[in-house]
Structure formats: structure tokens, C-alpha cells
Amino acid sequence: MRPGFLALIAVLIVLAIGADATFFTVPQTAQALLVQLGEPRALITTPGLHARLPLVQTVILFDRRLLDDEMAGEEVILGDQRRLIVDSFTRYRITDPLHYYQAVGPSEEAIRARLDAVVSGSLRRVLGGETLLGVLSADRDRIMREIRRQANGEMAGFGIVIEDVRIRRADLPAENTQAILSRMQSERERVAKQARAEGAEAAAKIRANAERERTVLLADARGEAERLRGEGEQKTIALYAGAYQQDPQFFVIWRTLAAYRDGLAGGQSRLILSPEADFFRYLRQVPQAP
Known part of the structure; x- marks a missing residue:
């Protein structure tokens, strides 16, 4: 291989390394801070290809999209002195990379730790009332x-804006949950006992009213029956009297035969009478027509 060709290859390699160290790309979803020997020099917010001084300047990319920060559950005391286990999350956006870098450096964990402390404090203050x-x-x-307003006020110098703070879950501690469940059970039992007592009272009133109406109806029915029975007996007596007046002898015969039927037909009656008694006169001789 000729020495000139090797020299060309070496030059191309050096140029490639130099270009890679000089030029960099900023994505659409990011913004860049150009730092020279630890000091910020320029903020690049337009995406595309940009240049820097190799070996002297470094590029730090910051995400311009909406970022999430989830907080672990923590116990908060409310204004009514009840304790609550709260899980929350925060959505924020880096709006000023320069202030961000000056406040916490390029580390994302540092800003999350600070953000957690600020949001936790705001959450406790607001929920405490x-x-x-x-x-x-x-x-x-x-x-x-x-909570978001207070947290934004405290994070104003960190180059970020808190877009939203939300409570993902709010649970009572285990001992509080059991106490509340016991209290709810006692309250339900009290309501059930009261409902049963009111039901028993209403049932007693209904039974008393029904018994009173039954007594009144029976008394009225007995009175009406006695009245009708008296009217019937009166009519019967009147019919008997009319029949007797029309034919006294036939009436006597008919009444005697009716007595035979009622007294002797069943075979279970026992009469101690003389055979010559007047009661048996129509058994001894046939009645004569008048």
C-alpha cells in the first residue's frame, strides 16, 4: 500500500473524529445548554445541527416534554385530625435549562428530590386545613x-413549571380503617334496631286497630243476627198462630207428628212414658179428619 493512500485515510479519520467532536444534533423533544469548562455559554432551543468547540465545550440536553414524578405514599394529618395515606404524582416541564443547571446541575435525580420535598410540604400544608x-x-x-400554586411558588428559581399535581390514591391507615368500619357497623346496627322497633310499634298499632275493628264487626254482626233471628221467630210464631187459627186440629196433629220425627227418628232417644200417655195417642189410633 502506498504511503500517500495511508496518509489520506489517516486524514479522513481525523476529520471524522473532529466533525463528531464539533457538530451535534438537538432533537425536536429537547433543548441544549452549551457549557464551557463548567460555565454555561449558550442555550439552544432550536432543533437541528449545531457546532461547538471540541474538547472545550460540552452539550447537556434537557427534555422539553411533560415529565412525571411519582411520590411514595406518605401519612398526612387532615384538618379534622384524621390520618390519611396519600399517593401523589407531579407533572412538570423544564422551561429554563440555565436556571435548572445553576440550581441542581445536570442531574435529573437532584431536581426530583427537591421537587418531592416541595410538593410534600405543600401537600401537608394544604391538606392540614x-x-x-x-x-x-x-x-x-x-x-x-x-397545592400546585404553592409548589410553583417555591420552585420558581429552579427553571421548571409544575403543570399538575394529583392524588392518585388516598387510603386510611389500617387501624383507622378498622375503627371506621366498626363505627359504621355500630351505626348500621343502631339504625336497624331503630327500624325494627318502629316496625314493631307500627305492627302493634295495626294489630290493635284490626282487633278493635274485628270486635266491632263481630258485635255488629251478632246484634244484626239477633235482630234477624228475632224477626224470624216473630214471623214463625205469627205463621204458627195463623195456621192454628185456620185449623186447630190439623195443627195439633202436625205438631205431634213433628215431635215424633224429632224425638224418635234417630233411635238414640229414651223416653220414659206410660203407653197410655196422650203423647202416643196418634200411634194407637189414626187421626180423624175434622
């Missing part, structure tokens, strides 16, 4: 806006 009912109701949006 709220009740459990307010936290678990539609009023939560107002509470979250207040």
Missing part, C-alpha cells in the same frame, strides 16, 4: 390547584 369529606369529594380539584 381540609377535612376527609373535602378530600374525597369533588372539592379535590380546588385542593390540587392550591
